[in-house]
Amino acid sequence: MSDEIRIPKPEYATPAGVQHHVCEHDGCSKDAGWGFVKPKYAPHWFRYEHRAEGEHFL
Template sequence: MGDELGAKPHYETGPYVHCCEHPGCTKWGSFGFAVGRDEPHWFCSEHRAEWNSRHEAQPRH
């Protein structure tokens, strides 16, 4: 017998909105990036390139 017997589905009231993580920016972070199993970081279109350039400089093993 499954645990889902009698369970009710959970519906969100709307889409989840990620705000840009750039300091001082309040725009919607529509671009999410994660490396491996890290938590994603969200940035708006204006700050997306900055996040890429910062992490591309790190050596990959």
């Protein structure tokens, strides 16, 4: 028996480190930093210039 306490990580946790997301705007493949999501759904990612498109996912 060990003295270590093991707490399972939740499935929805974001892994540590830098995350790279691609903009979902048609024809744009640059790195996106704006995530739009309703609770318990997968996020949709857009660049700052295309963030208005992401607002309909809220």
